[in-house]
Amino acid sequence: MESEKASxxxxxxxxxxxxxxxxxxxxxxxxxxxxxxxxxxxxxxDRIGIxxxxxxxxxxxxxxxxxISQTIFGELFSMTLIxxxxxxxxxFVELKRExxxxxxxxxxxxxxxxxxxxxxxxRP
Amino acid sequence: MPFTTQEILETxxxxxxxxxDIRTVTLGISLRECATPDAKALSANVYEKVxxxxxxxxxxxxEVQDEFGIPIINQRISVTPVALVVEPAVVxxxxxxxxxxxxxxxxxxxxxxxxxxxxxxxxxxxxxxDKGCTPAxxxxxxxxxxxxASTNRLCASVNAASTRAGLNMDxxxxxxxxxxxxxxxxxxxxxxxxxxFVVFANMPGDNPFMAGAVHGLGEPEIAxxxxxxxxxxxLEAIRRLGKNRPLQEVAETIKRTAFKITRAGELVGREVAAxxxxxxxxxxxxxxxxxxxxxxxxxxLEAIGVDVVxxxxxxxxxxxxxxxxxxxxxxxSTSVGxxxxxxxxVTEDAGMVAGVARxxxxxxxxxxxxxxxxxxxxxxxxxxxxxxHTLVGILADELSIGVINHKTTAxxxxxxxGKKAGERVDFGGLxxxxxxxxxxxxxxxxxxxxxxxxxxxxxxxxx
Numbered sequence: 024m025e026s027e028k029a030s031x032x033x034x035x036x037x038x039x040x041x042x043x044x045x046x047x048x049x050x051x052x053x054x055x056x057x058x059x060x061x062x063x064x065x066x067x068x069d070r071i072g073i074x075x076x077x078x079x080x081x082x083x084x085x086x087x088x089x090x091i092s093q094t095i096f097g098e099l100f101s102m103t104l105i106x107x108x109x110x111x112x113x114x115f116v117e118l119k120r121e122x123x124x125x126x127x128x129x130x131x132x133x134x135x136x137x138x139x140x141x142x143x144x145x146r147p
Numbered sequence: 148m149p150f151t152t153q154e155i156l157e158t159x160x161x162x163x164x165x166x167x168d169i170r171t172v173t174l175g176i177s178l179r180e181c182a183t184p185d186a187k188a189l190s191a192n193v194y195e196k197v198x199x200x201x202x203x204x205x206x207x208x209x210e211v212q213d214e215f216g217i218p219i220i221n222q223r224i225s226v227t228p229v230a231l232v233v234e235p236a237v238v239x240x241x242x243x244x245x246x247x248x249x250x251x252x253x254x255x256x257x258x259x260x261x262x263x264x265x266x267x268x269x270x271x272x273x274x275x276x277d278k279g280c281t282p283a284x285x286x287x288x289x290x291x292x293x294x295x296a297s298t299n300r301l302c303a304s305v306n307a308a309s310t311r312a313g314l315n316m317d318x319x320x321x322x323x324x325x326x327x328x329x330x331x332x333x334x335x336x337x338x339x340x341x342x343x344f345v346v347f348a349n350m351p352g353d354n355p356f357m358a359g360a361v362h363g364l365g366e367p368e369i370a371x372x373x374x375x376x377x378x379x380x381x382l383e384a385i386r387r388l389g390k391n392r393p394l395q396e397v398a399e400t401i402k403r404t405a406f407k408i409t410r411a412g413e414l415v416g417r418e419v420a421a422x423x424x425x426x427x428x429x430x431x432x433x434x435x436x437x438x439x440x441x442x443x444x445x446x447x448l449e450a451i452g453v454d455v456v457x458x459x460x461x462x463x464x465x466x467x468x469x470x471x472x473x474x475x476x477x478x479x480s481t482s483v484g485x486x487x488x489x490x491x492x493v494t495e496d497a498g499m500v501a502g503v504a505r506x507x508x509x510x511x512x513x514x515x516x517x518x519x520x521x522x523x524x525x526x527x528x529x530x531x532x533x534x535x536h537t538l539v540g541i542l543a544d545e546l547s548i549g550v551i552n553h554k555t556t557a558x559x560x561x562x563x564x565g566k567k568a569g570e571r572v573d574f575g576g577l578x579x580x581x582x583x584x585x586x587x588x589x590x591x592x593x594x595x596x597x598x599x600x601x602x603x604x605x606x607x608x609x610x
Contacts, residue, residue, distance in 0.1 A: 064155055092148050103148070103155045115214050134159060136216035138149075143410040145154045147479070 059109040060089070060138035063122065067131025069100035076129055077104070080121050085110045100131070105138060161408070162217055166379035166442040169412055170435050171221040172208050172419050173270075173355035175362035175370045175428060176200050178227040184239035186249045190256040193232070197224060197260035197269070200369060200425075205265040207422045215415050224261060225360035225372070226271035229253055230287040237283040246286035247293070254294035254301050261300040268343075270302040270360035275350070276318050277309035278600075288318065291325050295340035296332035302358035308348035308546040310553050314601035316543065322346055323539035323595060327562060330531065334564040339574045341561040342526065346542055348549030348556045353429045354485040359522075359557060370428030372485065373416030376435040377408045379442045381472075385450040397451055398471040405432060405475025413480045431485025432476035433521055434468070436496035438579035444468075444489050445498025456498055457508030465489060466519035486555060488521030493581060494574060495526050500581035510541070510584050518548050523556040528572045528583045531564040536595035537586055538562065543594070543601070551604050 065077055074093065081088060086106045093102040111118060119135045126133030161167035181192035205222050212219045226232075233246075233253060240246040254272055261269035272294060274284040291303055305322065308314040326341060333340030345359040352363015355372035362370070384404045385397060409432045420427040436443045445456035451464040469488040476483045491513065493499045502508035510527065517523040523545050529538075542558050549556030563572045566583050573580030 062150070062155060064159060066159075090148050092152055094152055101152060101156065103150075103152050105149065116210070119213060134216060137214050139414055140215050140217065140411055141150050141155060141158055143414040144158055144407045145150055147406070147410060 057139060057142065058137070059107050061086075061106050061108055061115075062136050062138050062141055063104045063106060064134045065100070065102040065126065065131050066134075067100055067126075067129070068098055069095055070129065073100060073129055073131060074102060076125050077102070077122065077133065080118075080125050081106055084112050084118055084121075086118070158411070161377070161380045164379075165377070165383050166437070166439065167377040167408055168218040168220050169373060169415050170376035171223050171355050171357070171374040172204070172219055172416060173223040173225050173360055173372045173374065174201050174204050174423075174425070175225045175353070175366055175372055176227075177362060177366065177368050178229070178232045178271075182232050182235050184235040186236045186240065186252065189233065189236045189249065190252045193253055194256040194260045197226065197257065198263050201260075201264045201266065203423060208419055211415055211418050211422065215418065217411060217415050219415065219419075221268070222266045223355070223357060223360065224264070224266050224269045225355070225362045226257065226269065228273040228275055228361050228363070229257075229271055230274040230281070230283045233287070234281065234283040237286050243282075243286060243289065246282065247290040250286050250290035251293045251297060254290070254298050258298035258301045266300070268300050268302050268357045268360075270304070270357050271362060272301050272303040273305060273361045275306045275364070276315055277306050277348075278312040278315060280315075280318060288321060288325060291344060292328040292332040292340070295329050295343055302343045302345075302360065304345045304347060304350065304359045304361060306347045306350035307542070308550050309603075310349055310550050311603055313603040314348070314543060314546055314550060316600055317598045319346070319542050319546070320539050320595050320598050322542060323535035323537075326538050326560065327535055330562045330564055337572050337574055338531070338561050338563045339578065342559065342574060342578050345557045345559045346546070348546035349554060350557075351485055351555055355429075355431050356433060356435060356486065356490075358559060366428070367426060369425045371416065371420040371423065371425050372428040372431065373412060373419075374431045374433060374435065374485065375408055375412035376433060377404070378434040378436050378444050378447060380404055380408055381434060381468075382441065382443070382447045382450055385447060390452070394467060398467055401468060401471035402475035402478075405472045406479040408432070409476045409479035409483070413482065427482065429484030430476070430480050430482050432472060432483060432487050433485070434472060434489045436490065436492065436498075437577055438495055438497050440497050443496045443498035444491055445496050445502055447489075449498065455505055455507040456502035457512045461512065462515050462519055465491070465516050469520040486521040490522050490525060491516055491520060492526035492559075493584070494528060494572075494579040495577060496579070500579070503582050503584060510586060514544060514548070517545060517556055518552060521555070523549070524558045524560060526578065527560045528566070528581065529560050529562045529586055530568050530583055531562050531566050533562045533586050534590055536592045537590050539595035540591035541586070547601070550601075
């Protein structure tokens, strides 16, 4: 992890990185920044290439991935990802359409929502 | 990760499996500026204003639903109680027949405006008559059968009682007959005109739910009110809790669940309001069932612990549920208003229908239940030959519960033409269907004929 790399580094660039990292949490920020954040959830049967395909669509449209996590329970695959659509080249609904279509090709369910929903529900 | 996978999946499960949704975004519009003695201009003004203000409501709600992933099931409109807007035209009309024609024209204009902007209901064909009636109020009441029969989306209501004024029994006595007439005028649709008409005590002016929505007195020019619903989410949370946990934990679980869905609902509501460029009004967190299995308030009561809804213990379980929902909602948002509680419409709730069919739930138990929850005797199909004075008695009983207990109560009953107790009726869609409930063979003709007023209750010596 970054914190281990930076330990004992005095005022080195790593230390500055550490301070910057410590003072910001990866997926919160100002309300404006928060509005640009999306949560993509993929649910379905595990197979090769799910993450590659979904992140491929995001990269193609300049969506920056801020965080990603995946879990496999038996055959069931779940992935949650946080992305920043601040510089995306297409509107939200079109991105949604492409991700849902990619999910259909893979035989998995893809959901895409603005992050605010989860903030309001779970971070009062 | 700012959220755990579990938290993200919890939200998704609420929507995908447990029917969490925004039941309605209701745009409240003041029609006061539309008043004019010229009947033609009045209908034109009303139509023009509703269409102008609400034209973007449906597409904007769709957009927000797509982006936030929480379904917005209905978009609706509420307007100033129409009796207030038609006053100058009614006075100018001269005769009561001419006045009623004006009212029916306004009703049709509202219905056309609702169709034009694509909302499924428009509420506010209403009169506020808890103490007395103006000529326009009477004209509106008398026009109800024709107005509801010649429209499909219009919802009507009458506030016939309040804790401050008591019960206006002159109006309530007349409404028994009017309800029969509405049923007959819409007999081709199972009397479903009555499903678009509610009689209230202590009617709220900011309720987004139909059929009782109005844009009341003291409201701003425009406001977006939001009705959130989630009986399925509460039901599953209680089921997960298990049967051996004490009731305070049941209440706590309901409160926490209500909190979460209120937070998400407020976000969605405020976003719709912001994109429409209109002020956000209130958030009404009400557990409003639909005929779908798993989206039932009756099933929640059964999960709390009664064998079947209507059994002894039902009123206590409902009291716990209603209070915990309010507490969770009030903690989650400072904009909670409207009705906010649990609804118990019979035909719209598969569990209530099952309770009636099993003989566990009848009119009398429903009346008791309404003393501890939102709304009142709601969506109850009655025999088509129920006498008018019996309907008057049912209305007066239910409204008295509201008046004495300082709360909103209401009656939406449908005397289904040509049907007897035990036969089935199907209204279709969200209105559902179910067996006709029996009514008492004993009436209250003398009480109904007396008319006058039941005085407002004492505010002290409260025991």
